[in-house]
Amino acid sequence: MKLKKILLIRASVLIVVLVVLYAWMSGLLRQITLEAETEALLIKHGDHLVRIRFDLNDHMNQVYIPAGEFTMGSGAKDKEILAHKIYLDAYWIDQTDVTNAMYAMCVKAGICSHPARYDHYFDNPKYADYPVVYVTWYAAQTFCTWEGGKLPTEAQWEKAARGWDDRPYPWGTNLPDITLLNYNGDHGDIVSAYDYLIALSPYGLLQMSGNVRQWMFDWYERTYYTVSPYKDPQGPDSGQYKSLRGGAFDDNFQEVDTTYRAYHDPTSAGQERGFRCVQSTN
Secondary structure (H helix, E strand, O other): HHHHHHHHHHHHHHHHHHHHHHHHOHHHHHHHHHHHHHHHHHOOOHHOOEEEEEEEOOOOEEEEEEEEEEEEEEOOOOOHHHEEEEEOEEEEEEEOOEEEEHHHHHHHOOOOOOOOOOOOOOHHOOOOOOOOOOOOOOHHHHHHHHHEEEOOOHHHHHHHHHHHOOOOEEEEEEOOOOOOOOOOOOOOOOOOOOOOOOOOOOOOOOOOOOOOOEEEEEOOOOOOHHHOOOOOOOOOOOOOEEEEEEEOOOOHHHOOOOOEEEEOOOOOOOOEEEEEEEEEEO
């Protein structure tokens, strides 16, 4: 009887060890920890708890954004960021920027192309947790399609960044400083996609300001907000440039708020440009 108990205990311990080992090797352990830390900080900040799921394709945590209305833009004079009401259906969005390790899975699968040849981060294990950069808009969209989604629209990105209370920055109303984001050239380079957890958005997303600009699904049009539809705007039908949001490590405080809009040639790959993906709830 004692032998059976000992064998049962050993088997149970072995199973636990194997589960933990699998979770660690698959990246799930880190994401479970991140989920717990996110919920704890949201409670501390007085924000709502959120739904988070783990995507097996690229080992990304995705956050659920519920359907509803929010105010997009800021102010009544500047047509580029004209404040207007938008209604979005529910969607899932990546909690962090896509990292080098995540993007490498798509490259290994033969779907994604290697980042531009002058990228000295991608093939160095030291930077596995850094946002993948030197990817064009088309390369970013290819990854998101492989993941099962697409790049976020400007409206989807902005709602996830500022939440339901029209905050100017993901963390609230306090002006940016080096404890909250990587900006203004203070670091002189990008940092890990998992840094600055303390400054998460009201939906629990990391680095919706600073570090790297994020490619959007939309074509850029300066006055699009004046003709934007109320429900699920997708941006203009065509254009020359694609929109970017969030600001980068060398942008100033005016370029890292939740309403600032930037744009770039979609065929251009640069150190300051990364991305995250969205998936529908269908």
